[in-house]
Amino acid sequence: MTSTALRGRAWKLLEMVTTPLLPSDYLDLVSPLRAGADLRGRIEAVHPETGDAATIVIRPGRGWRGHTAGQYVRIGVDVDGVRLWRAYSLTSPTNRQDGRVTITVKAIPDGKVSNHLVRRATPGTLIQLDQPTGDFVLPQAKPAKVLYLTAGSGITPVMGMLRDTEFDDVVMVHCAPQPQDVIFRNELHALVEDKKLRLTEVHTDTDGMLDIARLDELVPDWAERETWACGPAGLLDAAEKHWSEHGVPEHLHTERFRPTVVVAGDGGEVTFSATGKTVDADGATPLLDVGEEAGVLMPSGCRMGICFGCTSPLKAGAVRDLRTGEITEAEPGVLIQTCVSAAAGPCDIER
Amino acid sequence: MTAIDPTAHLTAEQIEELGRELDAIRDEVIASRGEKDAAYIRKVISAQRKLELVSRGVLLFSFFPPAWLIGTAGLSVAKIMDNMEIGHNILHGQWDWMRDPKIHSTTWEWDHVSPSDQWKHSHNELHHKYTNVIGKDNDLGYGIMRVDEDQRWHPIHLGQPLWNFINACFFEYGIAAYDLELGKNLHKRRRKNPEFRARAKAVGRKIRKQVLKDYVIHPLLSGPSFLTTLAATFTANLVRNIWSHSVIMCGHFPEGVQVFERRSIKGETRGQWYLRQMMGSANISGSKAMHFMTGNLSHQIEHHLFPDLPSNRYAEVAVKVRALFEKYELEYVTGPLPKQVFSAWHKVFRLSLPNKKPKVKTPDREQELVAA
Ligand code: FES
Numbered sequence: 001m002t003s004t005a006l007r008g009r010a011w012k013l014l015e016m017v018t019t020p021l022l023p024s025d026y027l028d029l030v031s032p033l034r035a036g037a038d039l040r041g042r043i044e045a046v047h048p049e050t051g052d053a054a055t056i057v058i059r060p061g062r063g064w065r066g067h068t069a070g071q072y073v074r075i076g077v078d079v080d081g082v083r084l085w086r087a088y089s090l091t092s093p094t095n096r097q098d099g100r101v102t103i104t105v106k107a108i109p110d111g112k113v114s115n116h117l118v119r120r121a122t123p124g125t126l127i128q129l130d131q132p133t134g135d136f137v138l139p140q141a142k143p144a145k146v147l148y149l150t151a152g153s154g155i156t157p158v159m160g161m162l163r164d165t166e167f168d169d170v171v172m173v174h175c176a177p178q179p180q181d182v183i184f185r186n187e188l189h190a191l192v193e194d195k196k197l198r199l200t201e202v203h204t205d206t207d208g209m210l211d212i213a214r215l216d217e218l219v220p221d222w223a224e225r226e227t228w229a230c231g232p233a234g235l236l237d238a239a240e241k242h243w244s245e246h247g248v249p250e251h252l253h254t255e256r257f258r259p260t261v262v263v264a265g266d267g268g269e270v271t272f273s274a275t276g277k278t279v280d281a282d283g284a285t286p287l288l289d290v291g292e293e294a295g296v297l298m299p300s301g302c303r304m305g306i307c308f309g310c311t312s313p314l315k316a317g318a319v320r321d322l323r324t325g326e327i328t329e330a331e332p333g334v335l336i337q338t339c340v341s342a343a344a345g346p347c348d349i350e351r
Numbered sequence: 352m353t354a355i356d357p358t359a360h361l362t363a364e365q366i367e368e369l370g371r372e373l374d375a376i377r378d379e380v381i382a383s384r385g386e387k388d389a390a391y392i393r394k395v396i397s398a399q400r401k402l403e404l405v406s407r408g409v410l411l412f413s414f415f416p417p418a419w420l421i422g423t424a425g426l427s428v429a430k431i432m433d434n435m436e437i438g439h440n441i442l443h444g445q446w447d448w449m450r451d452p453k454i455h456s457t458t459w460e461w462d463h464v465s466p467s468d469q470w471k472h473s474h475n476e477l478h479h480k481y482t483n484v485i486g487k488d489n490d491l492g493y494g495i496m497r498v499d500e501d502q503r504w505h506p507i508h509l510g511q512p513l514w515n516f517i518n519a520c521f522f523e524y525g526i527a528a529y530d531l532e533l534g535k536n537l538h539k540r541r542r543k544n545p546e547f548r549a550r551a552k553a554v555g556r557k558i559r560k561q562v563l564k565d566y567v568i569h570p571l572l573s574g575p576s577f578l579t580t581l582a583a584t585f586t587a588n589l590v591r592n593i594w595s596h597s598v599i600m601c602g603h604f605p606e607g608v609q610v611f612e613r614r615s616i617k618g619e620t621r622g623q624w625y626l627r628q629m630m631g632s633a634n635i636s637g638s639k640a641m642h643f644m645t646g647n648l649s650h651q652i653e654h655h656l657f658p659d660l661p662s663n664r665y666a667e668v669a670v671k672v673r674a675l676f677e678k679y680e681l682e683y684v685t686g687p688l689p690k691q692v693f694s695a696w697h698k699v700f701r702l703s704l705p706n707k708k709p710k711v712k713t714p715d716r717e718q719e720l721v722a723a
Contacts, residue, residue: 016568019560020460025453026404029397081389083450304624306658307475308444308456324378333450335457 032126035062041075043125044100046117049183053106053153054118055091060101060129067132069094069164070157070228070255073103076128079116083128085331086113089157089230089255090132093164104183106153136228136255138165143226147219149239151175151210151231157255158228159184166196171219175202175210175231212238223248230255264318264327265345272296272351273315281343286322287312288338296351298338305340312338317347357609357682358626369679370622376671377657380664389449391663395436396454403429407569413579426587428644431594433462435646440662442467443475447659464558465527469550473530479658483603483610483631490603491610493518493525494534497702499610504705511703512696522592527554594644597692598635602651604695605633607684628655629676634669634685641688642666652683 014023024037032040041058048054058075067073072089088103107118136157146167148158155174162170176182182201191197200218202210212235215222223246229239236254243252266283270290275297281290288310291298301309305323314330319341321328327344328336338349361369406425413419438461440446446454460467473489481487485499492498495518496511518525528534531554536547565584573580609630616627635641635649642649642665650665653672660668676683686694 013568016560016564017572019564020462020557021400026400029400078386078389078449078451080385081387081449301472301476302480304480306479307471308447308659309471309476311444311447311457323374324381326381333452335447 033059033061037061037063039063039129039131041101041127041129043121043127044123046121046123048118049104050106050181050185052118053104053183055102055104056117056121057100057102058127058129059099064101064129065131067094067101068137069161070137071132071134071160072136072157073101073132074130075103077113077116077121079112084113085128085333089160091156091159091163093160095164104153104156104159106183134255136230136253137161138228139226142167145169145221145225146171147222147225147227148172148174149227149229149231149235151235152181153183154229154231154235154255154257155183157230159187161228162191162197170196171198171200171225173200173202173210173215173218175204175235177205178203210235212242215242223251225251226253227251228253228255232257263345264320264329266320268317268343268346270343270346271316271348273348274351283320283342283344284322285342286339287319287336287341287343287347287349290343291338291349291351298351300339303339305337308337310337310339311335313350315348315350318344319347320344358630361626361679365679366622366626367620368622369675370620370625372675373625373656373672374621376668377660380657380660380668384448384661384664388661388663389446389451392437392441392446392449392454392661395432399429399432399437402432410569410580410583411573411576413573413576413583419579419583423583423586426583427590427594430462430587430591431644434591434595435598435648436643436662437461437646438463438467439646439648442471444659445661462561463526464523464554464561465530466553466557469530469553470526473532475658479655481616482628482655483608484613484616484627485610486613487616489529489532493529496699498604498698500702500706501610502702504702508703512700515696515699519593519596520589522596523588524558527558530554597688598645598648600695601635601688601691602632602648604698605684605686605691606694606698607682608633625656628652629672629681631655632684633691634683635688635691636685637687639666652685 011023017023018026027034028037031037033042039061041060041064043056044059045057046054047057067090070089072087074085074087076083076085078084088105090101091104092100092102105114105117107115134157138161142165146169148162148170150158150172151174158172162172172188174182174188179185179201182188188197188199192199204210219225227239227243229236229252233256236256239252240249240254243249267281269278270281270287271278272291272294275295277294277296279290279294281287286303288298288300288303292300299310299312301307303310312335314328314334314336316330318327318329319336320326320343322340322342328334328341330347336349358366402425406422406429409418409425410422413422438459441454441459442456442461444456447456449455452458456471463470478488478490483491485491485502495514497504497508531547531550536542536544541547565588566581569584570577570580611627611631616623619627629652632652632655634652635645637649647662647665648654650669653660653665653668654662656672657668673683685691
């Protein structure tokens with residue numbers, strides 16, 4: 001017997017010993033970061049960067065496959081007991097010796113996860129991790145000239161690149177409201193001093209928003225540069241237009257942050273994505289009834305919110321709990337009780 | 352259905368007001384659910400797992416009598432924790448709000464021969480919706496007992512104390528059979544129903560796994576302690592079964608608990624539904640440890656009002672619920688475990704005999720209430 005087959009048998013036997021749980025349920029008690037466990041990480045330190053941004057040092061579990069500079073990672077953090085998932089750019093270089101990785105988080109107003117990470121996260125906390133992903137990355141072949149165009153926390157994936165790979169000719173244009181809002185400012189200035197980077201800071205509180213036409217004056221040879229841009233949609237839209245108009249769109253790489261605001265309304269268009277049906281619903285009819293009316297096969301039970309027999313994945317949009325008025329927004333893995341939830345704006349139920 | 356309706360003094364208006372007050376209690380807990388609650392259930396789960404590991408470890412040496420005693424006691428407690436405070440409550444969706452896929456009603460499996468999805472259907476859906484409605488709620492006497500004067504007496508009921516005792520000893524199997532609705536499905540035609548067969552198969556699979564683990568694998572692992580480990584696991588299962596049977600009997604059987612007729616729930620309002628839960632359930636009073644070991648089903652009344660609130664919050668909810676009972680002049684049936692168990696058993700015996708004579712009964716008011 002091969003050793004894998006043998007190991008398979010041994011594992012089967014172990015499963016019999018631990019039934020109805022799995023061996024991993026017990027192993028997680030002692031070694032949550034081991035190889036073969038669900039991918040997790042442990043927060044080892046939190047370093048403040050600016051008044052509202054901090055770098056989180058994470059030791060990923062053994063299953064971590066490593067990242068490419070510029071990529072992001074989705075992390076699951078328990079905030080007030082509820083597991084919430086968000087994506088953050090990795091800011092550590094890929095060759096960091098101690099195996100740790102970092103993300104740098106800016107607290108956004110009302111941001112549950114970002115505020116928790118910046119202000120309340122403590123070393124020792126376990127978080128859930130996905131493998132890193134994203135194609136906002138550097139190419140295999142080194143470009144001769146590079147431009148990084150960033151604003152606000154859009155600097156984070158670019159910092160991952162800057163720390164990871166040295167280029168001969170790098171220019172960065174970075175926008176932030178005031179000097180003290182520039183994340184990684186000391187490090188950037190140190191790079192400038194070492195002549196590894198040419199930096200233009202645009203302080204939007206005093207200078208106003210960056211007019212993309214000013215690039216000609218700030219970086220005269222911008223059109224020849226391989227450019228990575230990350231920041232708010234306005235900046236990226238302007239950049240895409242600018243690069244296209246000058247006939248060099250292939251030099252521009254952009255990364256957009258997911259828009260996070262879901263405006264909860266009253267009723268809306270409900271999509272049952274597994275069945276492919278779309279119907280209009282008001283803000284008072286339970287989604288269970290809406291679905292059944294539309295001929296969708298909906299699981300159900302008590303129809304009064306007590307049995308949890310009707311839970312269904314909420315893929316997009318928001319729903320309102322008809323008993324408490326509480327709004328639930330779609331996130332991967334979020335299940336809702338359709339018998340006591342109504343559409344709060346357009347939403348997508350996977351049924 | 353009792354001779355005197357203990358809710359007769361309430362107007363429809365009052366019942367709806369009561370419903371609103373109960374909703375407010377629920378909302379308050381939901382709004383304050385958070386980190387502490389999450390930490391609680393995680394702690395309980397990890398404690399249960401550690402206790403089970405250690406107990407099974409100790410049983411490897413169970414040929415040595417003190418080890419047998421300690422290991423058996425530990426394993427019994429671990430099994431009770433698994434079924435009561437952890438399994439029952441997670442399967443109610445009490446912890447779904449944490450969005451932790453590992454502690455979730457859709458994924459949890461418990462140390463019990465009834466697969467959790469089947470139990471969820473018969474318990475969460477039928478029992479909790481139709482609490483104490485004769486003919487709808489099979490928990491009432493589990494289909495094998497007469498539990499109310501108004502049910503017709505048959506000579507077969509003479510044996511019900513015995514059935515009830517046997518059911519207590521093999522309670523998990525009783526539940527599995529009950530979840531399968533075995534009695535009704537054993538008829539020739541129903542037996543062939545593919546849906547029933549699939550469910551029966553699932554139960555078979557679960558039983559095989561559970562039996563293999565408890566009565567073959569672990570004893571074998573114990574080597575020279577084979578027989579003593581076998582006896583220990585058997586004992587632990589027996590203790591767990593009798594314990595959970597007792598706790599559950601106390602939930603709806605003690606004297607003073609009302610049962611309802613099918614037609615009484617036609618067009619029931621939210622307030623009326625709440626009221627039925629209040630009148631159809633009974634509590635067990637006692638220490639914190641007592642509440643913990645019953646999985647907080649000692650707060651059966653609160654649990655039936657709010658089956659999806661985290662169990663660790665029932666104690667604080669109970670204070671408010673009890674105040675509402677007093678305000679609306681309703682009887683809050685509660686008492687210490689021995690008293691409630693005795694009361695429930697007494698009823699089982701009494702109703703195994705035909706009714707003596709039509710009698711008008713005044714519910715005995717709970718002593719604590721009088722003293723208070
Ligand atoms: S059907 Fe029972 S909770 Fe929705």
